Amino acid sequence: MQDINWVALIVFVALFAFITWLGFAAAHWRRGDLDVLHEWGLGGRRFGTIIAWFLIGGDLYTAYTFIAVPALAFGAGAIAFFAVPYTIMIYPILFIVFPRLWAVSQKHGYITPADFVRGRFGNRWLALAITITGIVATMPYIALQLVGLQVVIGGLGIVGTGFVGDLPLIIAFVILAAFTYSSGLRAPAAIAIVKDTLIYITAFTAVIVIPYQLGGFDKIFAAVPATKLLLAPPPANSTGSYGIYASLAFGSALALFLYPHSLTGILSASSGHAVRRNAALLPAYSFMLGLLALLGFMAIALGLDKLPEYAAGFKAFSNNFAVPALFLNQFPSWFVGVAFAAIGIGALVPAAIMSIAAANLFTRNVYREFIHAGCSDREEAQMAKWVSLVVKLGALIFILALDTQYAIQLQFLGGIWIIQTLPALIIGLYTRWFNPWALLIAWFIGTAAGTWMWATATPAFTAVYALTIGGWTIPHYTAVSTLLLNLVVAAVLTPLFNMMGEKPVDETLASDYAM
Amino acid sequence: MSDPTNNSNSADYGWSWWYLLLLAQFIPALWVSSYNRAEPAWIGMPFFYWYQLALVFICAAVTAFVYFVTQSRRT
Numbered sequence: 001m002q003d004i005n006w007v008a009l010i011v012f013v014a015l016f017a018f019i020t021w022l023g024f025a026a027a028h029w030r031r032g033d034l035d036v037l038h039e040w041g042l043g044g045r046r047f048g049t050i051i052a053w054f055l056i057g058g059d060l061y062t063a064y065t066f067i068a069v070p071a072l073a074f075g076a077g078a079i080a081f082f083a084v085p086y087t088i089m090i091y092p093i094l095f096i097v098f099p100r101l102w103a104v105s106q107k108h109g110y111i112t113p114a115d116f117v118r119g120r121f122g123n124r125w126l127a128l129a130i131t132i133t134g135i136v137a138t139m140p141y142i143a144l145q146l147v148g149l150q151v152v153i154g155g156l157g158i159v160g161t162g163f164v165g166d167l168p169l170i171i172a173f174v175i176l177a178a179f180t181y182s183s184g185l186r187a188p189a190a191i192a193i194v195k196d197t198l199i200y201i202t203a204f205t206a207v208i209v210i211p212y213q214l215g216g217f218d219k220i221f222a223a224v225p226a227t228k229l230l231l232a233p234p235p236a237n238s239t240g241s242y243g244i245y246a247s248l249a250f251g252s253a254l255a256l257f258l259y260p261h262s263l264t265g266i267l268s269a270s271s272g273h274a275v276r277r278n279a280a281l282l283p284a285y286s287f288m289l290g291l292l293a294l295l296g297f298m299a300i301a302l303g304l305d306k307l308p309e310y311a312a313g314f315k316a317f318s319n320n321f322a323v324p325a326l327f328l329n330q331f332p333s334w335f336v337g338v339a340f341a342a343i344g345i346g347a348l349v350p351a352a353i354m355s356i357a358a359a360n361l362f363t364r365n366v367y368r369e370f371i372h373a374g375c376s377d378r379e380e381a382q383m384a385k386w387v388s389l390v391v392k393l394g395a396l397i398f399i400l401a402l403d404t405q406y407a408i409q410l411q412f413l414g415g416i417w418i419i420q421t422l423p424a425l426i427i428g429l430y431t432r433w434f435n436p437w438a439l440l441i442a443w444f445i446g447t448a449a450g451t452w453m454w455a456t457a458t459p460a461f462t463a464v465y466a467l468t469i470g471g472w473t474i475p476h477y478t479a480v481s482t483l484l485l486n487l488v489v490a491a492v493l494t495p496l497f498n499m500m501g502e503k504p505v506d507e508t509l510a511s512d513y514a515m
Numbered sequence: 516m517s518d519p520t521n522n523s524n525s526a527d528y529g530w531s532w533w534y535l536l537l538l539a540q541f542i543p544a545l546w547v548s549s550y551n552r553a554e555p556a557w558i559g560m561p562f563f564y565w566y567q568l569a570l571v572f573i574c575a576a577v578t579a580f581v582y583f584v585t586q587s588r589r590t
Contacts (some may be wrong), residue, residue, distance in 0.1 A: 015528065072538075078551075078563060081563070081567060082567065084567040084570070084571060085544035085545065085567060088571060089540065089541055089544055091574070091575075092538055092540055092541070092574075095534075095537060095578060095581070096534050096537060098539075217558055217559030218556075218558075218559030219559070221559060221560065221561060228552065230551055230552070230561065231547065231563075231564055240550055242547040245544045245547050250545060276582055277582065279578055279582075280578040283571050283574065286571045286575075287571045290567065290568045290571060291568070292566075294564070501588060
């Protein structure tokens, strides 16, 4: 691989040092009692529209996204652009549905999605299912953030084997763990402002400067092979790539705000209106993501994978090296440092929020619910801090010990799993018509079917499954069909369970869902 | 049943017919065959790419519009 790029490395380390300081200093920002869980884990629900914009944007558009979407464009072409319709659809959902969740959570002091489900349906086992799904789906997501970090560290020219090779990642992890422990959600909120500013600078510089240097977009697209330029039209009796593209966008959009870390971001906003304003302002990130996807095509136009200086990088990280190679090839060293820091810091922000979200879930919905019901607020917050460390350690060991491929495959599975919580969480915000036991069984069946389809898909352990119905082949995102199955089962079983006994009490009132 | 003041409040995050405008955004986004084409290209970008990027802007504008309409209706 290339030698260590000292200028880039110094800029990178300087920016990392700055955000480390910022992460610890954030503990004093809008001061609150960090020994209380909603202060540590939700920043006291005090973030106004602008901070929430940075926080939610920094939370949803992760480092891995910035690496993986262009990598998919580089390797597979047009299909990568599904990220654009996906992000178009998430904001109407955010706008309509989630101010309701914000309001009811504020009123009852809910911190996690499972808190809401527990209160709404009065069934601790259903809440436990929501909790487990949330934690399990989040773990590979955290691991993938570390992959993003690994790729840029490799891009800086730091390579080695064994402990020395892993050392930079371990240092970054220790920094992340320490400031999350001490400052809670305030740390990623403060750092997100720096991260997003750097990402915007990098993205707009890249999409203006690189096409200019390459002689315009026509030159770039002319270099993209025809098979990658557009989606392949579907063959006879099949919905083909169109169905895959649309269902990936739709299913991913439905799943996004079910992830615990998305909800942590939303619940930390200071009002339902702040959430709503963000639904109108956040598409700025969608546009940027679309532009970033085009970086994959720029990497194709430059033939970066054929250049000897990047051969080792592509060998180590495969297509995920497309973006780092593009920056190394096109930018002066100091700006490579800025761009890599943007991605690296972009990994820490969501990783911190995800670990906080998982910690909140475990503490509230497992520890307090099943293990130590009488724990004090202080014990609860302390437990969450410890759990956030354990979660991150788990993700680190996962990435260091196992191949990246496993984290990606489990991330696919996580999306299929998390969407199974939609009936209880999103539909539950509007009606409690569904019986909680019916929801629990339907959740189990949806999850089991999704897992089976994931394992038996071609290729195995991916999220696109080809269903055959009446002579039609429908390859689609597994999350969508298993969600349908889940809803049908829940609807069929609800009248049966209602006959068997009284529904438990709903602790929320219709008026709780408004401001 | 809840008292009338509660009812007027609960309309806040309830349903508004303007939300249909938000959900209508799903149609162009999911109608893949309508935009899976290269022509007309714009500044060298095939239709497939610039159309979807333009759609982001249009949908953001629609969301902002619905925000202001539902906001002023309440006050």
